[in-house]
Amino acid sequence: MPKKERKRLQVVISEEQDALLTRTAYELSSPERLISKSEVVRLAIEKIAQELGEGDHLDQYRALLDTEGVTDES
Structure with missing residues (x-):
């Protein structure tokens, strides 16, 4: 069976966001x-898309997107 192809995305996150991500994965x-x-x-x-769909x-x-910690650094 062929392996499922996935797209790769690279994003820049803050140290605080990385810590939240690490803690969430651990929990x-x-x-x-x-x-x-x-x-x-x-x-x-998936969770956000589901909630927005509802x-x-x-x-x-x-x-949240209007706060400084979540916006893109273009």
Whole structure:
């Protein structure tokens, strides 16, 4: 069976965001299965998309994106 092709995305995150990502991966991990930071990001994308599809939290996400810690550094 051929391996599923995935797209790669590189983003710049702050040290605080990396620490949150690491802590989240650690908390989701169990002795039987370690969760990677990439898996946490994929989970977050799916969760946000699901909530937006249901019309939930739209204003909250927009407010978060307006804060300095979440914006792109172009």
